[in-house]
Amino acid sequence: MWPKVCKSKKTIFIFLILFFVPVILCSETSILEYREGNIKVQYPEQVYPGAPLYFQVECNRKINKVTGVLYDNAGIKLGGTEGFKTKKNGKKFSGYIPLSTFTPFPIQGTLELKILTGKTEKTIFMPVKISEKNYPSYNLYLDDKNTAIMTDTSKEKQEQSNILYDIINNVSSDLPYETGNFIKPVNTERITSPFGQRRVYIYSSGKKYTSQHYGIDFGVPKGTPVHAAGSGKVVFADYRVLTGWSVIIEHSPGLYSLYYHMDSLRAVPGETVEKDEEIGFSGSTGLSTGPHLHWEIRCKGQAVDPFFFLDYK
Numbered sequence: 451m452w453p454k455v456c457k458s459k460k461t462i463f464i465f466l467i468l469f470f471v472p473v474i475l476c477s478e479t480s481i482l483e484y485r486e487g488n489i490k491v492q493y494p495e496q497v498y499p500g501a502p503l504y505f506q507v508e509c510n511r512k513i514n515k516v517t518g519v520l521y522d523n524a525g526i527k528l529g530g531t532e533g534f535k536t537k538k539n540g541k542k543f544s545g546y547i548p549l550s551t552f553t554p555f556p557i558q559g560t561l562e563l564k565i566l567t568g569k570t571e572k573t574i575f576m577p578v579k580i581s582e583k584n585y586p587s588y589n590l591y592l593d594d595k596n597t598a599i600m601t602d603t604s605k606e607k608q609e610q611s612n613i614l615y616d617i618i619n620n621v622s623s624d625l626p627y628e629t630g631n632f633i634k635p636v637n638t639e640r641i642t643s644p645f646g647q648r649r650v651y652i653y654s655s656g657k658k659y660t661s662q663h664y665g666i667d668f669g670v671p672k673g674t675p676v677h678a679a680g681s682g683k684v685v686f687a688d689y690r691v692l693t694g695w696s697v698i699i700e701h702s703p704g705l706y707s708l709y710y711h712m713d714s715l716r717a718v719p720g721e722t723v724e725k726d727e728e729i730g731f732s733g734s735t736g737l738s739t740g741p742h743l744h745w746e747i748r749c750k751g752q753a754v755d756p757f758f759f760l761d762y763k
């Protein structure tokens with residue numbers, strides 16, 4: 451069913467026709483702008499499975515709260531989020547609604563935003579197209595060493611997994627460190643494994659295990675400098691059984707970048723780093739079949755396409 455504020459699909463359709471006048475701000479990124487009274491909203495005209503729906507809300511008065519929910523064309527909720535303050539004066543909020551790589555497509559969805567200013571809450575609806583995106587499948591053969599890492603059921607590995615999920619599922623209330631585009635963490639165009647790849651791990655014993663690749667693997671020589679994709683706070687810098695020497699940076703409430711399989715680290719937990727600052731050197735530690743950097747982005751715990759953040763604004 452549709453939200454209570456809208457009694458039918460017809461109501462939404464009429465609302466969009468009468469009150470929504472999109473203006474394309476940038477043809478390359480297809481960012482749309484919605485204006486009504488003293489409120490301005492910017493968001494992408496279309497998204498795809500595996501990419502977050504990003505929005506910005508501005509007002510000439512202080513905003514108390516912003517919540518966003520994305521529905522498909524049948525009124526089924528695909529995801530939601532609570533926005534975070536991006537200006538100290540409280541007049542600008544942003545938010546990400548992460549979309550699973552298994553989100554149905556192509557469909558015409560609807561973004562519902564509830565904006566609270568003072569004691570007044572305004573609800574607006576905006577159309578969002580979820581475009582087609584297919585992810586390939588790949589067989590990855592593991593030697594005895596990597597098979598042992600994959601099948602490791604030790605307490606140490608489980609504790610490390612728990613720590614990771616506690617970090618990436620944490621949503622702070624702090625202002626963001628980064629409000630611009632990200633940069634690639636290594637200087638290369640060579641990608642050995644793309645985001646979203648459906649992987650079939652084939653163990654040395656012949657048994658198989660299927661999972662999804664949550665990041666992008668850049669094929670770079672051991673010792674290649676690795677840079678922070680954006681400004682942020684280092685919330686993890688240590689060795690993990692599965693991912694080797696690893697770094698996690700928090701960029702905004704609920705948004706993290708992860709860097710795996712490095713040879714050595716320069717980042718220190720608790721420190722603030724600037725975009726492009728050197729945080730370590732690439733390697734082949736943990737579960738790895740050769741020197742590379744695994745770069746991953748987590749949004750409210752959900753893995754999303756890192757390339758989205760290179761040109762989404």
